[in-house]
Amino acid sequence: MKQMLPPNAKISKEAKETMQECVSEFISFVTAEASDRCHKEKRKTVNGDDICWALGTLGFDDYAEPMRRYLHKYREVEGDRSASDGQNTRSSNFGTGDGQMLFDDMDRNNPSTSTRY
Amino acid sequence: MLVGGVSGRTGPHSLPLARIKRIMKRSSDDVRMISAEAPVVFSKACEHLIGVLVRRAWAAALRRKRRTLLKEDVAAAVANTDVFDFLVQVVQQQPK
Numbered sequence: 001m002k003q004m005l006p007p008n009a010k011i012s013k014e015a016k017e018t019m020q021e022c023v024s025e026f027i028s029f030v031t032a033e034a035s036d037r038c039h040k041e042k043r044k045t046v047n048g049d050d051i052c053w054a055l056g057t058l059g060f061d062d063y064a065e066p067m068r069r070y071l072h073k074y075r076e077v078e079g080d081r082s083a084s085d086g087q088n089t090r091s092s093n094f095g096t097g098d099g100q101m102l103f104d105d106m107d108r109n110n111p112s113t114s115t116r117y
Numbered sequence: 118m119l120v121g122g123v124s125g126r127t128g129p130h131s132l133p134l135a136r137i138k139r140i141m142k143r144s145s146d147d148v149r150m151i152s153a154e155a156p157v158v159f160s161k162a163c164e165h166l167i168g169v170l171v172r173r174a175w176a177a178a179l180r181r182k183r184r185t186l187l188k189e190d191v192a193a194a195v196a197n198t199d200v201f202d203f204l205v206q207v208v209q210q211q212p213k
Contacts, residue, residue, distance in 0.1 A: 004171045010185040018191045018208055019170060023163050025207045027137060028144035030159075035147045046141070048154035055162065059200045063162050070161050074154055 030054045048074070132160045170194050170201075 002011065034050035048071040056064035137156040142148055171186075173194035178186050192208040195201040 012187050014188040015186045018188045021207050022204050024140050026166050027140045029203050031141040031144040035145045039147045045150040045152050047152040048158045051155050051158045
């Protein structure tokens with residue numbers, strides 16, 4: 001959070017807690033929609049496509065397409081990883097530092113999110 | 118099944134996957150199984166959400182000539198953004 005603000009900015013504890021609650025609610029909100037779709041299609045597993053679909057349906061249009069691209073790349077990476085089983089040259093931390101280069105493509109296309117203080 | 122996600126804390130580019138998965142499971146009785154990729158997608162989506170919320174809340178704080186982000190600034194950001202209507206109740210809840 002702090003990385004998105006100027007160095008002299010402060011965030012109150014209450015504001016941080018509220019942000020966390022907003023994120024939790026976001027996850028619940030989108031998951032419920034995705035899960036509903038799975039249920040109607042008689043599928044048991046909520047997957048990345050369901051999340052992307054739910055994002056689009058709920059009005060998060062700006063998120064849906066970048067997430068689809070991100071998901072596509074994630075699947076490529078994971079596919080490579082399991083294909084080279086035993087070599088394990090790729091880090092398993094897709095969601096952390098090692099995945100950073102895969103995020104950049106999305107951030108480049110979305111200038112509003114690429115600003116970092 | 119789960120991707121790495123070693124960091125248990127919110128880092129510059131990831132949120133804890135286990136926590137995301139827990140929230141997903143709580144969200145609905147219909148949720149049974151969750152693929153490994155779903156929390157990963159959410160981790161990225163939540164980063165974007167936080168980015169938008171923080172920037173808008175910060176703009177609200179600056180309008181009020183403050184450099185400390187308060188809950189009311191987050192509430193203002195939510196109120197000013199149509200797609201955040203589902204968060205109106207969250208920001209209105211009184212602290213314990």
